[in-house]
Amino acid sequence: MARYSEEFKASVVQKMMPPNNVPVAQLSRETGITEATLYTWRKKTRAQGVPVPGDGLNPEQWRSEDKFAVVLETAALNETELSEYCRKKGLFPEQIAQWKTACLTANAEAAEQRKLLAEERKQDKKIIKNLERELNRKDKALAETAALLVLAKKARAIWGEREDD
Template sequence: MLETAPLNAAELAEYCRRKGLYPEQIAAWRAVCQAANANAAEQAREQRHQSKDDKKRIQQLEKELQRKEKALAEAAALLILRKKVQAIWGNNEDD
């Protein structure tokens, strides 16, 4: 494809004769290459968008994880405090 890009119609015909090809084949291959490149650009755009969404989701999950870890640490501290109080004063159940 790169060899034929700068050629004019007469040069392309000569090139095709030398290589045993038809100009229509070259045109078809060029169209396929252009379509593939256009599709690649679309995929790259979608990947950038998906990447941005993924980063946003990761930030949300990290924030939620941090909040839950803080709550868990607080609950653990309260549990330890409760055990210490029970050890000092004994188990006072108001039954």
């Protein structure tokens, strides 16, 4: 089992990151390192909070976790630093601004969703209550009709058939 230095691992992982975005399969062929090892290195780097999209994806196809990590990394940067960061990562400042907006509005959309679901649930409860009330009314009417039929049958059995005058 080969041991690789941390510097070598960092350089290989850097190739997976923007602006290079070298796919893991291609990087495996170039370096002779198995794909499983490269995926493990990428996973460990992601766990440290570094956005490593890999697999040649353009930034719009990144995972939401990677986009969020970029938003966090760039939150404290001024315009010049942000531009430098974007050049280094192969991004555009507008993309980061869109991702930031999406992150900020994510909870607002969830609150609206909860409010809509609560309203729908309330309407469903009303409908269910009305349907249950109607079902009970119909059950009572059916029971009354059945009782009348049984009584009519017993009356015929006791007094016989009705004679026409």
